[in-house]
Amino acid sequence: MKIIYLAYRDWALAAYPAVRKHPKVSTCVLCKTQDELLKLKLQDYDLIVSCGWSDELGPEVTGQIEAMGVHCAELDRYSYGTPLQLQIMDGITRSKHRTFSFTYDPNSSRAHTHNRLYSHEVDLDLSGNMEDILEQMTATSKVLFTRFLDDYPNIEWKQWPAETIVRPKRQPQDSILTKKKLLEMDTEQLYNFFRSLEDPYPNGCIEDEKGRLFIKKVEYKKF
Known part of the structure; x- marks a missing residue:
């Protein structure tokens, strides 16, 4: 497989070797900016793996290549941005880290316009200081990416349970x-x-x- 790995945060960059070294992966290109991504000929790659990516991929990307990422919340109300901060401030100490599918929906108001489908998940502990949580995010991302690539392309997607509650992105x-x-x-x-x-x-x-x-x-x- 030829993979594009999107990351710029330290904890997300630390998960890159798990994708690069996966037995199914022959090529893995690291992109730290949207500009670097858009300079690539996307049709030459099989999959985008994003980790801690805050930019919207948009139709110019997801219309050309399959893309997946990881999201650190179990409840749909935390799908609009800053999920770690909002969950912690709401007193949540146990959550989920999940792989999700990126798609482009022009009618969506979400910061990340994906269709709320997920495949793999692990428990996420939100107790402790931020350095402890981000260290765990690196470890769980490695597990999730490895399991996803192990199963790819036979991925069983599940619908993310929807909520009417919205927690807007923090400013x-x-x-x-x-x-x-x-x-x-x-x-x-x-x-x-x-x-x-x-x-x-x-x-x-x-x-x-x-x-x-x-x-x-x-x-x-x-x-």
Whole structure:
């Protein structure tokens, strides 16, 4: 197989060798930007494997080549972007990491316009600091890509259970807490807020009339 691997985040790049070394893969080209991807002659490849990719692939890509990726949420409400942060802030500690199929739907409002079909899944633990979670994301991505390629092309796709609840993608301003908002949150909520925004993400901060206090790492002990 000839594969195009899309990734630019450190945790996603760390999963690249699992695809490159797979017995079925003869060629694996790494693309870190959309421009690099669009410069390739897509018809010469069999499959796109994306990992932590935030750009929309669009019809100019998915109309020419099959594409799959991994998504780190079990519930459909977290399909619109920033799924890790939103799940952590909602108090979710157990989720799923799944392989999904990219397709282009011009009528879709989703950040990633895929048809909500998934094939393989593993458990995902969202407890601990962000570095712990991202280390786990690397490991689970390796497992998912290996299982997917083992079974390819005989992939059994399943429908992602739909929900009417929508959790919109977080915006940069959502990472700023005022003193008023700070006082409305308990210690566990504050812990989840700040740990979900640890490096490599833009850190959460507390703002008042004098400035902003950035919280880079947190620790929490529950009574």
